[in-house]
Amino acid sequence: MKERQLAICDGDELYLEKFQSYLLKKRPAGYEILAFATVNQAVEASKEEGFEIFLVGENTYDINVTNVNAAKIFILKENGLSGIKGYTFISKYQSMDSVIGQALEEFAIDEGCGGTVRSSGIRARLTSFYSPDRHAGQNVAALCAAELMADMGQRVLYISMQPFSGFEELLATKYEADLTDLLYFALRHPDKLFYKLEAVKRAIGKVDYLPPALDYADLLDISEKEWQEVLEALLSEGEYTDIVLDLTECCRGFYYMLDKSDKLYILNDMQTERSRAALNQFKNLLLSKEYGRIIEKFKVFELYENWNSCEVDLESLPLSGLGEYMKGIICCDEGK
DSSP: OOOOEEEEEOSOHHHHHHHHHHHHHHOGGGOEEEEESSHHHHHHHHHHSOEEEEEEETTTOOGGGGGSOEEEEEEEESSSOSOOOSSEEEESSSOHHHHHHHHHHHHHHOTTSOOOOOOOSOOOEEEEEEOTTOOTTHHHHHHHHHHHHHHTTOOEEEEEOOSOOOHHHHTTOOOSSOHHHHHHHHHHOGGGHHHHHHHHOEEETTEEEEOOOSSTHHHHTSOHHHHHHHHHHHHHSSSOSEEEEEOOSSSTTHHHHHHHOSEEEEEOOTTSHHHHHHHHHHHHHHHHTTOHHHHTTEEEEOOOTTTTSSOOOGGGGGGSHHHHHHHHHHHHHHTO
16 A cells, blocks of 8 residues: 655745655654645646645645645645635744644544554554652653653653643743643544644654643543553554653553553652652552552662752753663663
8 A cells, every 4th residue: 555645845946855854854644755846746746646635835836736636735825915715724934843733733623534544563662650659750750761762763752641741831832732632632533643643742852742731630531441542542553662651640541551551660769658658558559459460560760869959951851960860770671
């Protein structure tokens, strides 16, 4: 079966070259990327196998666009004075991430555009971090581990279940959609999960991540079965080699995710009686629910004293003291 194709057509050679280079590097949603300088070239190329998405510059557009065989056509808006009608416009002069994100978002919500279920046959490894005593370092330790995996050449998706991650402020950004938007969409349109994932996800360095839930209560409305369906799709779709979960109990699929994890890192302050007691209570709870097999996966670790004495850029965690420390834990566990 031929790969799904995303094509871009623009007479601005420099823009076209930069966009094509970006797309070939990112391979959004696994598309085969095609680039054309003229509409006529695109028309000829689309005859044999139609494009799934076709982007054409406003000033490159001509009437022959109607002859392009494509499921969805977008006009890259330049000055907005062309008078073109009947197509969705996307601003050309914004980040390429934003252009592609908007295109895939529009494709996903268009009922007239079909989806696809994709699998490479390679299942992603699931690594989870959890702290029974609510250790403040869980979030940063999990993210640091994800960045270290990415530095080792893995394709990593980081998902935080923390109720208050503070990412918008820490990363100086604003989220229009979050984890729950992806979940709700995927449950209604499982065949279009990958388009929505591409539209929603962001990046911290080499790591892709889903914006955490802006209201943790939304996570509680999703059933365990629904969590299972979405997580299974993410693990099997082939985009990532590793998925890192930053877990809390703010989801009804909590035990399922623990049980499904290939590796389970338990952050605990073993120097205090309260933290040791919290860990023991967690173990006893798992045993009472007949989840003793989960305990066998535990790799309990603690952070060094004053680990948070220096503020570190979230994108540079592997270069910090915490990064060196977590590298020792991760690499030791990997046998490297």
